[in-house]
Structures are given as structure tokens and as C-alpha cells.
Amino acid sequence: MKSKPVILKVKRQDTPDSKPYWQTFETPRKPMANIISCLQEIQRAPVTADGKRVNPVVWDCNCLEEVCGSCTMLINGRVRQACTALVEKIESPVTLEPLSKFPVVRDLQVDRSRMFDNLKKVKAWIEIDGTHDIGEGPMMPDAIRAKRYVLSECMTCGCCLEACPQFKAGNDFLGAATFSQVRLFNLHPTGQAQKENRLDALMGRGGIADCGNAQVCVEVCPKSIPLTESIADIGRQTSLKLLKDFLSK
Amino acid sequence: MIKRRRKVIIIGGGLTGLSAAMKLCELGAEVVLVAYQSLKRSHSVCAQGGINAAMNSRGEGDSPDNHFYDTIKGGDFLAEQPLVRDMCYQAPAIIHLLDRMGVPFNRTAEGHLAFRRFGGTLYSRTAFAGATTGQQLVYSLDEQVRRYEHDGLVEKLEWHEYLGAVLDSEGICRGAVIYDLRTNHVFCLPGDAVILATGGPSQVYAGSTASTVNTGAAATMSYLQGAKYANGEFIQIHPTAIPGQDKLRLMSESARGEGGRIWVPKIPGDPRTPTSIPEDERYYFLEERYPHFGNLVPRDVASREIYDIVYQQKLGLGGEPMVYLDLTHKSKEFLDDRLGGIIDTYTKFTGQDPRTTPMKIFPAVHYSMGGLWTDYETDAQGMIDTLSPRNQMTSIVGLYAGGEVDCQYHGANRLGANSLLSCIYTGLMMAPGIIQYTKNLGKAPEDVPTSLFDQAQTFWSNRLTSIRKMNGSVNPYQLHKELGNLMMENVLIVRDNGKLAQAVEKIDEIEEKFQSVQCVDSSDWANPTASFINQLYCMIHLSRIITQGALMRDEFRGAHYKPEFDLKQPADFDPHEYIDYLERSSYEEVPAEAFPPGHLDYMKRFEANNEKWLKTSIAKFKDNKPEITYAPVNTSIMTPRPRKYD
Numbered sequence: 034m035k036s037k038p039v040i041l042k043v044k045r046q047d048t049p050d051s052k053p054y055w056q057t058f059e060t061p062r063k064p065m066a067n068i069i070s071c072l073q074e075i076q077r078a079p080v081t082a083d084g085k086r087v088n089p090v091v092w093d094c095n096c097l098e099e100v101c102g103s104c105t106m107l108i109n110g111r112v113r114q115a116c117t118a119l120v121e122k123i124e125s126p127v128t129l130e131p132l133s134k135f136p137v138v139r140d141l142q143v144d145r146s147r148m149f150d151n152l153k154k155v156k157a158w159i160e161i162d163g164t165h166d167i168g169e170g171p172m173m174p175d176a177i178r179a180k181r182y183v184l185s186e187c188m189t190c191g192c193c194l195e196a197c198p199q200f201k202a203g204n205d206f207l208g209a210a211t212f213s214q215v216r217l218f219n220l221h222p223t224g225q226a227q228k229e230n231r232l233d234a235l236m237g238r239g240g241i242a243d244c245g246n247a248q249v250c251v252e253v254c255p256k257s258i259p260l261t262e263s264i265a266d267i268g269r270q271t272s273l274k275l276l277k278d279f280l281s282k
Numbered sequence: 283m284i285k286r287r288r289k290v291i292i293i294g295g296g297l298t299g300l301s302a303a304m305k306l307c308e309l310g311a312e313v314v315l316v317a318y319q320s321l322k323r324s325h326s327v328c329a330q331g332g333i334n335a336a337m338n339s340r341g342e343g344d345s346p347d348n349h350f351y352d353t354i355k356g357g358d359f360l361a362e363q364p365l366v367r368d369m370c371y372q373a374p375a376i377i378h379l380l381d382r383m384g385v386p387f388n389r390t391a392e393g394h395l396a397f398r399r400f401g402g403t404l405y406s407r408t409a410f411a412g413a414t415t416g417q418q419l420v421y422s423l424d425e426q427v428r429r430y431e432h433d434g435l436v437e438k439l440e441w442h443e444y445l446g447a448v449l450d451s452e453g454i455c456r457g458a459v460i461y462d463l464r465t466n467h468v469f470c471l472p473g474d475a476v477i478l479a480t481g482g483p484s485q486v487y488a489g490s491t492a493s494t495v496n497t498g499a500a501a502t503m504s505y506l507q508g509a510k511y512a513n514g515e516f517i518q519i520h521p522t523a524i525p526g527q528d529k530l531r532l533m534s535e536s537a538r539g540e541g542g543r544i545w546v547p548k549i550p551g552d553p554r555t556p557t558s559i560p561e562d563e564r565y566y567f568l569e570e571r572y573p574h575f576g577n578l579v580p581r582d583v584a585s586r587e588i589y590d591i592v593y594q595q596k597l598g599l600g601g602e603p604m605v606y607l608d609l610t611h612k613s614k615e616f617l618d619d620r621l622g623g624i625i626d627t628y629t630k631f632t633g634q635d636p637r638t639t640p641m642k643i644f645p646a647v648h649y650s651m652g653g654l655w656t657d658y659e660t661d662a663q664g665m666i667d668t669l670s671p672r673n674q675m676t677s678i679v680g681l682y683a684g685g686e687v688d689c690q691y692h693g694a695n696r697l698g699a700n701s702l703l704s705c706i707y708t709g710l711m712m713a714p715g716i717i718q719y720t721k722n723l724g725k726a727p728e729d730v731p732t733s734l735f736d737q738a739q740t741f742w743s744n745r746l747t748s749i750r751k752m753n754g755s756v757n758p759y760q761l762h763k764e765l766g767n768l769m770m771e772n773v774l775i776v777r778d779n780g781k782l783a784q785a786v787e788k789i790d791e792i793e794e795k796f797q798s799v800q801c802v803d804s805s806d807w808a809n810p811t812a813s814f815i816n817q818l819y820c821m822i823h824l825s826r827i828i829t830q831g832a833l834m835r836d837e838f839r840g841a842h843y844k845p846e847f848d849l850k851q852p853a854d855f856d857p858h859e860y861i862d863y864l865e866r867s868s869y870e871e872v873p874a875e876a877f878p879p880g881h882l883d884y885m886k887r888f889e890a891n892n893e894k895w896l897k898t899s900i901a902k903f904k905d906n907k908p909e910i911t912y913a914p915v916n917t918s919i920m921t922p923r924p925r926k927y928d
């Protein structure tokens with residue numbers, strides 16, 4: 034007996050300025066299938082459920098093992114990575130939509146460059162003297178390393194920002210991912226040299242004070258990064274800095 | 283005279299591209315970094331287990347020389363020894379650099395770097411950041427490059443694809459042809475030099491651990507433009523991956539490095555759950571067959587043994603092509619700390635918890651030891667000349683390559699945790715030579731006639747237009763699958779000349795079919811299909827290099843296994859005997875009694891085989907096919923000898 038096909042309802046958009054529309058596809062149900070393999074089936078047979086030959090659905094992906102951050106989309110209304118969305122665990126019909134907080138490029142593909150630009154604003158790097166062989170890095174307790182590692186797993190996928198009520202297409206809110214990166218770099222012995230600069234960047238418009246504490250970011254993070262902890266920690270760091278700045282005036 | 287900034291175009295934003303960008307900026311060059319997607323999404327993030335450097339932090343007596351020996355032996359003596367030695371000697375400095383850049387490497391109780399074991403060595407030599415080391419290294423290099431971008435030295439062109447080199451009348455590379463994947467426009471980037479850091483070609487196989495961008499197209503494009511492609515037939519099959527529809531997900535060697543054991547039930551098709559099968563009814567075949575290295579034999583050996591267990595001994599789990607990789611004897615805390623990333627991956631994709639249930643795994647195509655032929659130069663002492671413009675230069679002047687796309691570091695089989703090292707090493711080491719090269723260049727990019735760029739632009743623009751107009755009956759994604767399956771069936775772990783010859787013919791048929799491809803996407807905005815069809819064309823040529831190379835190489839070396847040409851090493855053979863034999867045979871006829879029975883014959887076979895085949899195969903594009911010739915390998919530091927791991 035043939036098993037029931039997977040039904041995919043895809044929100045499509047041809048160009049950044051054109052109107053979105055919906056199309057339905059049916060793909061064969063296969064063992065261990067995920068949303069990516071279904072979209073690949075559509076590439077191999079780009080025909081809608083009602084038999085219309087259309088352009089294949091366009092989406093972003095690369096590693097297919099949830100480590101590159103590329104394939105974020107809304108699956109049945111929930112923001113997540115398409116690669117770890119296993120078909121057998123999702124209710125069919127499955128709706129696929131592009132992220133709503135970022136400009137659509139085409140179909141499920143969006144432009145997340147805002148996230149990468151934010152990393153520049155907060156100087157998300159360690160200022161090293163150079164690449165030459167000048168010896169070991171700073172000694173560090175493994176507990177600090179473990180704390181940093183969890184934060185460093187952020188793959189700039191955008192899930193936390195999509196879910197955040199404060200982060201909107203038109204505003205300049207930096208968002209949880211960026212706050213958490215500041216915490217990551219401020220935790221590093223060498224990174225601390227730039228700590229004040231990073232906090233400054235978070236104390237202006239779109240900074241930490243704009244966070245409404247909705248706490249949804251942490252719920253959708255595919256890497257289980259303790260984002261609310263980061264927000265609280267950065268809140269403390271900026272408050273302390275405010276006080277220090279005030280006293281030293 | 284105003285000193286002008288040198289402009290280097292780097293294709294690829296993985297470990298090699300980022301390392302090269304960082305080093306070149308530091309040396310005062312201007313960099314344009316071209317990437318198929320946003321940076322941070324490159325395939326380097328998939329590397330899990332770690333990066334090798336012999337720092338002897340556990341007092342095991344490890345040294346860069348040991349690292350060199352293991353790498354060369356692991357690669358069955360086909361790697362270029364002066365380069366590998368330099369890489370192994372630079373490795374500790376590279377780890378320190380990465381540590382200074384903030385990579386969250388796991389640490390010891392005292393706060394020093396922690397190291398773990400990996401395949402093909404008996405030392406704890408692998409630095410690691412949980413089980414997502416590649417991701418962590420990419421991020422910290424990306425951060426350094428972002429810093430240079432912030433300072434205005436790096437220009438990023440993300441969502442752009444490299445189509446080919448712009449070559450002048452002397453065949454010198456003067457820039458790159460770039461395809462904007464959003465607007466679908468083609469334009470030329472003039473530059474002093476171009477670096478290809480474009481990764482591996484595993485997408486030519488249907489079942490691989492590769493990311494979707496790993497089509498090998500950029501390398502193939504260079505081959506089609508006249509660059510040499512070396513050792514293409516050496517494709518690494520990783521012993522442990524999770525089966526899947528869209529890809530086979532890697533299950534890091536670090537799982538075994540941290541104590542993971544491979545086994546199958548002794549009873550074929552045993553229906554019991556793995557945890558209810560008692561110890562004495564389990565066959566730990568790697569431990570039994572290789573008591574010395576056990577589960578940490580090199581990848582080529584482990585994959586062949588799993589293949590044998592499943593297909594010859596018929597001991598696969600429930601008759602399926604799978605074996606157990608068991609971590610259940612380790613504590614949950616230990617596993618979460620050291621292997622958290624891969625444990626999550628396995629759980630997410632299979633729904634089973636490796637902390638309580640043994641994982642089901644099978645080999646998958648993983649890495650290409652071969653790639654674009656690249657050059658290097660040694661000084662009078664045989665050490666790498668660090669300022670030589672020849673370092674990492676392809677056979678096209680001004681076109682450089684590094685990382686998985688090159689060919690010199692891993693011979694016939696790569697050791698685990700050496701790829702991150704070779705990626706970063708090549709990225710860093712080629713930079714001073716490239717600066718030197720640009721200083722020697724007579725012409726600045728501005729002095730090159732614009733007609734050269736116009737021609738290249740027109741050629742590629744027309745080519746993509748004609749691809750978009752392709753209106754046959756064949757779906758390109760379907761044809762890709764067909765090609766991938768063909769390669770899986772014929773050019774994998776066990777190779778047979780009859781099947782390889784057939785595969786060569788079938789690739790011709792696929793090329794025929796390619797003529798009837800339909801560009802199934804009609805859009806002129808952000809159309810990935812046109813780009814994919816061009817990549818598919820490249821993959822057809824690349825499969826031919828791999829298959830033709832495999833067909834012609836009549837021997838068994840590293841990952842290239844042809845049972846017909848197995849030299850049948852005697853079970854009690856000791857590789858040192860071979861060194862004795864070489865010495866003795868240099869001054870006298872060695873009597874058979876000098877060695878245990880059968881050994882002398884074996885050593886003679888080994889010597890004759892090396893005489894014929896210890897060579898780099900080099901493919902050149904000629905009459906639409908690879909013309910393969912053989913070039914000597916530099917084995918000046920360590921005498922090639924039989925490998926043994928049991």
C-alpha cells in the first residue's frame with residue numbers, strides 16, 4: 034500500500050516587491066525525510082498538486098545538519114530550521130513561509146544581512162595583536178570556556194529575532210542574538226579590553242533598554258542558547274556602566 | 283611613486299578563504315571575498331571533532347615529527363613530504379593563534395588546552411571545541427575578517443558565484459568572472475591574484491556528508507580552463523555517518539576518540555535490542571582485527587572493514603547496511619561536555635538518544651584528498667620557502683588554491699582532524715608568497731586592457747543566457763541524482779576495473795543527456811537553477827576525472843582499493859623489515875631466508891608497485907576528456923614503507 038504523500042503549502046514570492054501567493058505541492062513520503070528533502074523533490078518535479086508546471090521553490094540551505102544557520106523558515110507557523118524538521122513529526126499539510134521580519138529575496142529566501150551588520154556595530158571580535166607566533170592564548174578556567182562555548186554556538190540563523198515582538202522590519206532593535214554575542218566577547222580575558230565600547234553600542238537606540246522581556250527568543254533558539262540569561266547579564270553590565278559613567282563625570 | 287595596495291580576490295568564505303583574507307589584510311593587501319552564501323554558512327562549519335597539533339601536553343612523547351609520520355603513513359606516502367612537515371611544525375602556533383582569537387577550545391582542570399585522540403595515531407593530539415570545532419574556528423576567523431571589513435580592507439561579495447578566471451594572452455590570471463546570484467548579472471573583478479578556497483566536490487556522489495555548495499564547480503572550471511587536477515581518484519569514505527534522504531550526516535571520529543566502540547551482533551540479523559545483547563555475543567570487529575589501533579584505525583581501513591562486515595560477512599544490523607557505534611558506557615555528563623554537538627544531531631535526526639542506545643551508522647563519501655594541482659618551493663635545506671610566489675599556485679599563473687580544493691597534504695587518505703589544519707595552514711602560508719607575486723607582476727590590474735574583461739564578461743553572459751534558454755526534457759536536479767547514484771555504485775570503497783570502465787561510458791551518456799536539460803526555472807531574478815546547471819556540467823567533468831583516474835590506477839593505495847591489486851601483506855609482517863630489506867638490497871642480493879617465509883616476496887612486490895604507482899596522477903583537460911599522466915612525489919624525508927595498524 035502506498036503511504037499518503039506529504040502536502041506542502043508554500044508561500045511564494047517572485048521578487049522582493051511582488052505580491053506573495055500560495056501554491057500546494059505533494060511529495061512522496063519517504064523514511065527519514067525532512068522539509069529539505071521534500072523541497073528537493075519539488076526541484077526534481079516542479080509540479081503543483083493540481084498538476085501545474087511551475088518554477089521550483091527557492092530556499093536557502095547548506096549544511097543540512099543544523100550547524101550553518103541557513104535554512105530558517107516558518108514551518109506550520111513556527112520559526113525553525115528546515116533540515117531538522119522531520120516530516121514524520123510534523124502535521125501534514127505543512128505550511129512553509131519565509132521569515133516575516135527580514136526582506137524576502139524570493140520564495141522562502143530572505144536577506145538577513147542586518148544580523149551581520151549588527152555584529153560590526155558591537156565589535157563582535159577579539160582584538161588580537163596579529164597572526165604571528167607570539168605565544169599562547171590567555172589561561173582560562175574550563176568553566177568560563179563552557180559558558181562561552183554555549184554562546185558561541187549561535188549560527189546567526191535569526192530564529193530569536195523572528196520570534197521577538199520588539200524586532201521589526203522597520204526599526205533598529207539589535208535583538209537577542211547580538212546581545213548574547215556581546216556577552217560572549219565580554220567574557221573573554223582579551224575581549225574585555227573592548228568591553229566598554231561594546232556596551233556603549235548597546236546603550237543607544239535599539240539597544241538593551243528596548244528589550245520588552247517577552248522571553249520568546251530563548252524558546253525558539255535551535256541551539257538552546259540561554260538568551261534570556263544573556264539579556265539579564267548584559268542589562269547588569271550596562272547598568273553598572275551607566276553608574277560608573279555617571280560617577281566619573 | 284605612490285605605493286598601490288595589492289588587490290586579491292578570494293573565492294570562498296570557509297576556513298581557508300578566511301585565513302587567507304586575514305593574513306593578506308595584515309600584510310597590507312586589499313581583499314575581495316566572494317562567497318556563494320553569507321559568510322558563516324560555509325561547509326567548514328560541519329567539521330566536528332577537532333584540529334591536530336602535536337603539543338605533547340599529556341607527556342606521551344608526541345612531537346611534530348610524530349604528527350608528520352602519522353600523516354604521511356596515513357596518506358600511504360602519496361602526500362608531499364616537505365609541505366606536510368612544515369604544516370605539522372606550524373600546527374602548534376596555529377592552535378595558539380586560534381586560542382588567542384577566542385575559539386572556545388575545551389580546557390584542562392588547570393585551564394590549559396585539552397587534547398583528545400583521533401584516528402590513525404596513538405597520541406592525544408586533537409584540540410577541540412565540543413563537537414563543533416569547525417563551526418567555532420569559522421566563527422573566530424570570520425570575526426577577524428569582519429574586523430578588517432570594519433576597517434575597510436575587506437569587501438565582501440556574498441551571494442556571488444565564481445565562474446572562471448580572466449586569463450590574458452600569456453595565460454596569466456588577471457581577475458575573476460563573477461555571477462550575482464540575486465540579479466543574475468555577470469561581471470568581471472580585476473585583481474592581482476585570485477585564490478580558490480572553494481572546498482571539496484562530494485556532491486558528485488549521491489550519498490555524502492557534503493553541504494549543498496560542495497559541487498567542486500570552481501575547481502572544475504579551472505581544470506576546463508587548463509589547470510591541472512591531481513589525485514582525483516582519492517575520495518575519502520568516512521566510516522561513520524547517519525543515513526538520510528537529503529544527506530548522510532557525519533558522526534564524528536571524535537565519538538571513537540572519546541571511547542566509542544564499533545560492533546555488530548555475532549548472530550546475523552539478531553532481533554534483540556542492542557542493550558540486551560550480552561558482551562560475549564557482540565563482535566567488536568575493529569578491536570579484534572586491529573588490537574593496536576582498535577576503533578581508531580584510519581578512515582580508509584575502518585570503512586573497508588565495515589563494508590566487509592556488512593557485505594561479505596552479512597552481519598549488518600537486521601540485514602541492513604549498518605553497524606553500531608556505541609557510547610552508552612560513557613557518562614551522560616562526559617558525553618554532553620565533549621560530544622554534545624553530535625549527540626544532539628543524532629537525536630534530532632533519528633529520534634534516538636546515543637547516551638542510552640547505540641547509534642546506527644554506515645560509511646559515507648566525505649572528503650577529496652585530490653584537487654587542483656598546486657605548487658611549492660623549498661630552499662637549499664629542503665624547508666618550505668615561505669616567501670615563494672609558487673606556494674599554493676595552480677598551474678595557471680596568478681591563480682592560487684588552498685584547503686580541500688588543493689591536493690598535496692593528505693596523500694591517498696586523510697587523517698581525521700588534519701583537514702581543519704591544512705585549511706588554515708594553506709590559507710596563512712600562501713599569503714606572503716602571493717604578496718611577493720603581486721610585487722613581481724609587471725602590470726597593475728588597471729593596466730590590463732579592458733577588452734580582456736569585456737570578452738570574458740560577454741562569454742559568460744552568453745553562456746548563462748543559453749543555459750537559461752535550455753528547453754529539453756531532462757530535469758537537471760534529477761540528472762544530478764542519476765550521476766550521484768552512478769558514482770555511488772561504481773566508484774566507492776571497493777573498486778573494480780570492469781565497473782569503472784562501464785561508469786566511464788555511462789558518464790558519457792549523462793553528458794549526452796545534459797544536452798537535453800531543461801532550465802526548469804524561468805525567472806531572471808535570484809534563479810538558482812541556471813547556476814546549478816552550470817555546476818552540473820562541471821560535476822560531469824569532475825566525475826570523469828575521478829572515474830578515469832580510478833580506472834587507470836591499478837593498485838591498492840589508501841582510499842583507492844582494488845582487491846585485484848592487493849599486495850597481500852603477510853599477517854606477521856613488521857614494516858621495519860622493509861627498511862632492513864632496502865638497506866641490505868643496496869649492497870647485496872637478499873636471500874629469502876633473511877626474513878620469515880613469504881616476506882621477501884611481499885617486499886619485492888611492494889617495491890615494484892611503488893616504483894610504478896607511487897606517483898601523483900595529473901589530469902589535464904584535452905579533447906573533452908581528462909588526459910592523465912603521472913608525476914613523482916617528494917618522499918625525501920621519510921622512506922615509503924608498508925602501512926600496518928594491527
